[in-house]
Amino acid sequence: MTAPVLTAPRTAPLPPGGATLPRAVHAEWIKLWSVRSSGWSVAAMVALGAGLTTLVCALVAPDLAAGGTGEPVGAFITWGLLFAQVTAVVLGALVVTGEYGTGMIRATLAANPRRGTVLVAKAVVLASVLFVAGVVTAFLGWLGGNAFLSAEGIGISLGDDGMLRSLLGSGLYMAGLGLLAMAAGLLLRSTAAVVSVVLALVFLVGNLVMLLPGALGEWLTKLMPGNAGSRIATPETFNPVLLEPWPGFAVFAAEVAVLLAVGAVVFLRRDA
Amino acid sequence: MIVASDLTKRYGDRVAVDGVSFTVRPGHVTGFLGPNGAGKSTTMRMVIGLDRPTSGTVTVDGARYADSPAPLRAVGALLEARALHPGRTARAHLRWMAASNGIPVARVEEVLGLVGLESVAGQRVGRFSLGMGQRLGIAAALLGDPPVVVLDEPVNGLDPEGIRWVRTLARDLAAEGRTVLVSSHLMAEMALTADHLVVIGRGRVLADCSTREFIAEHAASYVKVRTPQPGQLAELLRRSGADVVRDGDELRVQGVDTVTTGELAAAGGLVLHELGLVTSSLEEAFMTLTAGSVEFAAAHPAEVSR
Numbered sequence: 001m002t003a004p005v006l007t008a009p010r011t012a013p014l015p016p017g018g019a020t021l022p023r024a025v026h027a028e029w030i031k032l033w034s035v036r037s038s039g040w041s042v043a044a045m046v047a048l049g050a051g052l053t054t055l056v057c058a059l060v061a062p063d064l065a066a067g068g069t070g071e072p073v074g075a076f077i078t079w080g081l082l083f084a085q086v087t088a089v090v091l092g093a094l095v096v097t098g099e100y101g102t103g104m105i106r107a108t109l110a111a112n113p114r115r116g117t118v119l120v121a122k123a124v125v126l127a128s129v130l131f132v133a134g135v136v137t138a139f140l141g142w143l144g145g146n147a148f149l150s151a152e153g154i155g156i157s158l159g160d161d162g163m164l165r166s167l168l169g170s171g172l173y174m175a176g177l178g179l180l181a182m183a184a185g186l187l188l189r190s191t192a193a194v195v196s197v198v199l200a201l202v203f204l205v206g207n208l209v210m211l212l213p214g215a216l217g218e219w220l221t222k223l224m225p226g227n228a229g230s231r232i233a234t235p236e237t238f239n240p241v242l243l244e245p246w247p248g249f250a251v252f253a254a255e256v257a258v259l260l261a262v263g264a265v266v267f268l269r270r271d272a
Numbered sequence: 273m274i275v276a277s278d279l280t281k282r283y284g285d286r287v288a289v290d291g292v293s294f295t296v297r298p299g300h301v302t303g304f305l306g307p308n309g310a311g312k313s314t315t316m317r318m319v320i321g322l323d324r325p326t327s328g329t330v331t332v333d334g335a336r337y338a339d340s341p342a343p344l345r346a347v348g349a350l351l352e353a354r355a356l357h358p359g360r361t362a363r364a365h366l367r368w369m370a371a372s373n374g375i376p377v378a379r380v381e382e383v384l385g386l387v388g389l390e391s392v393a394g395q396r397v398g399r400f401s402l403g404m405g406q407r408l409g410i411a412a413a414l415l416g417d418p419p420v421v422v423l424d425e426p427v428n429g430l431d432p433e434g435i436r437w438v439r440t441l442a443r444d445l446a447a448e449g450r451t452v453l454v455s456s457h458l459m460a461e462m463a464l465t466a467d468h469l470v471v472i473g474r475g476r477v478l479a480d481c482s483t484r485e486f487i488a489e490h491a492a493s494y495v496k497v498r499t500p501q502p503g504q505l506a507e508l509l510r511r512s513g514a515d516v517v518r519d520g521d522e523l524r525v526q527g528v529d530t531v532t533t534g535e536l537a538a539a540g541g542l543v544l545h546e547l548g549l550v551t552s553s554l555e556e557a558f559m560t561l562t563a564g565s566v567e568f569a570a571a572h573p574a575e576v577s578r
Contacts, residue, residue: 014417017374018341027372034364035357098357106322106355107365107412111372113321113338271323 019112024121027111028095032125035098041091042133045174049084049137053077054144065152073154074236077145078138078166081173081233085226086199088130088174092181093194095126100189109272119186119264126182127175134174138167138233162235162245169232169245173252176229177202180256186263202226210241228252273298273451274319274420278328281314281475288314290475291328296453296468298419301446303466303483304455307562311475312455313351316424319453320349332420344373348413349422354405358398362389362408365397369415383411402429410441420451427461439465459558463487473562490557495525495533498546508536521545 017023032038056079063069064076099105112118142156142163149155156163177198184194206227209220221227222243229252231237232245242248274296281289289311296302306312317323319330321337332340332347340346356365366380384393387407392400397408406429413421423442427435442465446452456462462469462483469486471479479486498521499505506516506523514527525533530549537544 014345014375014379016342017345019343019373023372023374027368030364030368030371031357031360034361034368035359037359102357103352103355104357106317106351107369109322110320110349110351110355111344111369113340113343269324271317 019114019117021117021121024112024117025124028121028125032095032129037094037098038091038129041087041094042129045084045087045091045133046137046140048087049078049080049134049170050140050144052080052083053138053141054080054148056080057145058148061148061152061154064149065154071238072236073149074156074160074162074166075234075238077142077149077156077163078170078234079145080141081134081138081170081230084134084137085174085177085202085230088134088177089181089198089202090191090195091130092126092178093185093191093198095122095178095182096185097189097191097194100185101191105272115268116264119267123179123182123260126178130178131171131175134171134233135167137174138170142167156235160235165245166233166235169234169249172249173229173233176249176252176256177225179260180225183256183259183263186260186267222248223251225252225255228255273334274330274332274422274453275334276315276319276328276330279315279318279325279330280327281311281318281323282326287475289318289325292472292475292477293328294470294477294480296451296470298451299446299449300467301442301452301454301465302468302470303462304453304470304472305459305462305466305558306455306457306472306478308457310457310472310562312457312472313424315472316349316351316422316453316455319422320347320351322351342373342416344369344375344416345418346416347420347422348416348418349424350406350409350413350426351422351424352409356397356405356408359396361394362397362400362411363393365408366412366415369412373416375416379415379417383414386414387411403431403434406430406434406438410438418450421445421453423452423454425455425457427456427458435461459554463554471558471561478561487554487557490561491551491554493549493551495523495528495530496546496548496550497523497525497533497537497544499523499537499542499544501542504540505537505542508540508542509533512536524550 057076064073146155181198184198188194206224221241228248231242231248277293279292304312318325370380384390387410389407426438442452442454466483469483502518502521506518509516514525517524
């Protein structure tokens with residue numbers, strides 16, 4: 001290896017700079033795309049979401065057109081998101097747990113000891129990427145799925161009731177879900193733990209509470225994060241109990257905000 | 273300049289750092305020396321705000337690290353070689369760090385060259401050897417061209433050439449007027465690198481002095497004498513106030529020098545076969561000083577006492 005020749009610090013000083021929020025965002029952006037798991041997560045979201053939506057539309061289009069199923073057509077047009085959301089949870093978890101698992105968190109906090117700034121930067125990058133990925137996934141799913149629906153004469157145009165909102169809503173729901181996983185990551189610090197807990201909450205608990213009797217079961221069903229938040233991502237729903245799209249999303253956003261706040265408090269106080 | 277005052281860190285019941293105060297001055301390499309578990313790493317983590325002190329303060333050039341507008345330009349730290357994501361390339365690791373503190377991208381290539389990693393900069397660091405990881409960690413520490421450099425066990429995992437490289441690097445950085453704090457559990461290494469030593473054991477400062485003073489004070493020496501009449505010579509020496517340990521025909525004498533020993537022997541008409549001064553190694557001095565403060569001591573068979 002070469003002998004060290006140090007650049008003289010006094011003769012060629014670096015231009016001035018500070019660890020500002022925009023720079024923290026830039027740093028998180030570089031971090032996100034310089035590990036393979038991020039690209040794979042986003043690719044998996046698009047492939048799963050758009051692919052499964054197209055597939056399910058292709059399979060059910062003839063029956064739907066014949067009116068044999070009794071299901072609303074609009075409930076199928078973003079159907080793949082049901083599975084694609086797993087990737088949002090994984091990506092959201094990795095943004096934090098990937099750093100705790102490897103010890104990277106120390107490098108991150110040495111580079112910027114203002115932990116609030118670090119957290120905001122992580123959230124901004126994660127939410128932006130997932131929003132765009134969610135919208136693109138839903139749009140591609142609509143393109144693919146609608147081709148089959150249109151062929152049967154039951155196509156949904158972008159101008160139809162709730163369709164445009166569902167595309168944007170897919171992005172919003174993915175971003176929110178990613179932030180939920182990120183918040184859980186701040187508390188649990190382990191990828192496996194976060195992914196299992198968040199997926200159990202969204203898939204398992206969200207469906208189990210439907211079995212509870214009476215108003216309690218109904219309201220718990222309405223308020224569970226996955227149920228409240230996902231309604232905005234679809235023009236129509238299989239589940240008549242759910243809250244309306246925007247009120248549901250407001251509930252979901254509030255839940256995410258609370259968990260993020262708790263995660264932030266723990267993160268600000270904990271030794272790295 | 274790093275100033276720690278009354279720095280204390282408790283983890284539950286365990287006191288990792290116990291009221292530590294010291295000053296690390298610019299222009300010198302200060303060695304931070306102590307057995308494993310003595311509290312070196314905890315102290316260094318508190319310097320850059322990763323761990324919050326239970327009480328006490330530590331400042332870098334008069335300010336808390338967290339208040340520095342561009343921290344990487346204030347302090348460069350190598351805390352653990354493996355504070356890296358294994359899936360990221362060396363270059364990407366330095367790039368995000370540079371971006372976070374507004375350091376030009378060109379500086380990334382500069383430090384990669386400085387530590388000799390240009391040729392592997394595009395490789396994922398998960399495939400790096402321990403030594404390459406250390407070099408990358410040092411590159412990261414130098415990225416912001418900081419006036420203060422903190423290196424925790426930098427020679428771990430390095431080959432002899434790498435060890436010499438780190439030694440030269442630390443001295444060069446100090447010669448440029450920077451404040452350099454280097455930790456190690458190896459006394460011999462520190463004796464070669466550091467001008468000043470802060471020795472800690474069980475979270476307390478045991479010594480804070482120049483390396484030369486430390487050696488003079490703690491590297492104990494004794495007079496070694498071989499004589500066919502050890503009993504008689506031991507008696508003479510003891511009478512003049514020396515401590516004597518006999519081992520066959522050999523005496524180990526402390527409290528008098530070689531001249532006095534020789535003269536006493538001559539006065540008593542005793543024959544000497546050998547007379548000399550034995551200086552114990554620095555490593556031994558360090559072991560003696562920290563003997564009571566080793567956290568995980570192996571059970572030794574009774575050692576030869578002096």
